[in-house]
Amino acid sequence: MIKTEQAIYTVIENGNITSPNGFQAGGVAIGLRKHNKLDMGWVYSEVPAAAAGVYTLNSFRAAPLLVTEESIQQEGKLQAIVVNSANANACTGEEGLANAYAMRKAFSDQLGIQVQHAAVASTGLIGVQLPMDKIMSGIHSISGEGKAEDFAQAILTTDTCTKQIAVSVEIDGVPITIGGAAKGSGMIHPNMATMLAFVTTDAVISAGVLENQLRKTTDKSYNMITVDGDTSTNDMVLVLANGKAGNKELNPSHPEWDKFCAAFQYVSQELAKKIARDGEGATKLVEVRVKQAQSSEEARKIGKSVVASSLVKAAVYGSDPNWGRIITAAGYSGAAFSPEKISVWLGDVLVVQEGTPALFDETEASEHLKQDNVVITIDLQEGTGEATAWGCDLSYDYVKINVSYRT
Incomplete structure (x- = not known):
């Protein structure tokens, strides 16, 4: 149940x-x-x-x-x-x-x-x-x-x-x-x-x-x-x-x-x-959880922007805890938020705290990115809006599949 x-x-x-x-x-x-x-x-x-x-x-x-x-x-x-x-x-x-x-x-x-x-x-x-x-x-x-x-x-x-x-x-x-x-x-x-x-x-x-x-x-x-x-x-x-x-x-x-x-x-x-999860060439499901946004609509904008980022997807495929790609995608999402308030987690590992780098164990963060289900959490500390977006990593096989789609 x-x-x-x-x-x-x-x-x-x-x-x-x-x-x-x-x-x-x-x-x-x-x-x-x-x-x-x-x-x-x-x-x-x-x-x-x-x-x-x-x-x-x-x-x-x-x-x-x-x-x-x-x-x-x-x-x-x-x-x-x-x-x-x-x-x-x-x-x-x-x-x-x-x-x-x-x-x-x-x-x-x-x-x-x-x-x-x-x-x-x-x-x-x-x-x-x-x-x-x-x-x-x-x-x-x-x-x-x-x-x-x-x-x-x-x-x-x-x-x-x-x-x-x-x-x-x-x-x-x-x-x-x-x-x-x-x-x-x-x-x-x-x-x-x-x-x-x-x-x-x-x-x-x-x-x-x-x-x-x-x-x-x-x-x-x-x-x-x-x-x-x-x-x-x-x-x-x-x-x-x-x-x-x-x-x-x-x-x-x-x-x-x-x-x-x-x-x-x-x-x-x-x-x-x-x-x-079954994206072409995908090896992992990526789940982006956005919370405390100004509204649910603002949260959706950020979630979709991050999960759609080719650079974020490639980093997940390579198990690289490159959080800069995550905040960059949030920044160009068009959503309203204060950069100095944003915090980001890869699984349970805090990698950004209130807009600045957090001290974290890169090996631990990378281990989370090696899992079949990768969770990225973004806390904006702006309000009560929340949303979740889903995507997958970007692998070499995606290109292989699509260059031969017609043949």
């Missing part, structure tokens, strides 16, 4: 996107990826579900995002999602948009659901038209029965592992489950990342309330991760709530609203951390 100040919720062992009642998922290999890897995934709800989405801020928004956003806007409901990897269907013009619509229509027909209740997503190489013969053949092979692990595998690109999570929380005396799966490894930056995340829940909640909560949660999870400073054309988070748990409708006036929010936040935050 994991206990927070607001709620008690249970992390489900081997939990996934089908852990909530009434959801199925699967994946098939349709020839988009090499070596016959799974490359088309799908999620299905037994009934139309309240739906919400958040999308990339990149000016080039891929065709699947436009089609999916249109689906949600019609009724605030979705019943199924189809995702292909290896091809982003981005910067593909009118043909690409027509192909995304064709995917949606074929998928809805295959499952026997209304076309506006279907969503499409794509990830992979930009600027290449989808091979629609393979796409259509793959959609027609979807049977409605599958495995959640296959879905999690099918949506990957350069990822080295699947990213799945599920929790259960009791509300109105009944268990509510929230599950999710995500992909993301490179082209990851705050304001969403080259990532797709899909969250399901059997809670009873309206689309409008769900969307508001998703946006709040995104600011503290998906928007707080970075790998390489690039924001993708295809970033999207979708949430489906099918109401199968039978609780009283959730909203901010519900006496146990905070319990749901805490569980929902945990799922999103864990998926975001899994993406950051």
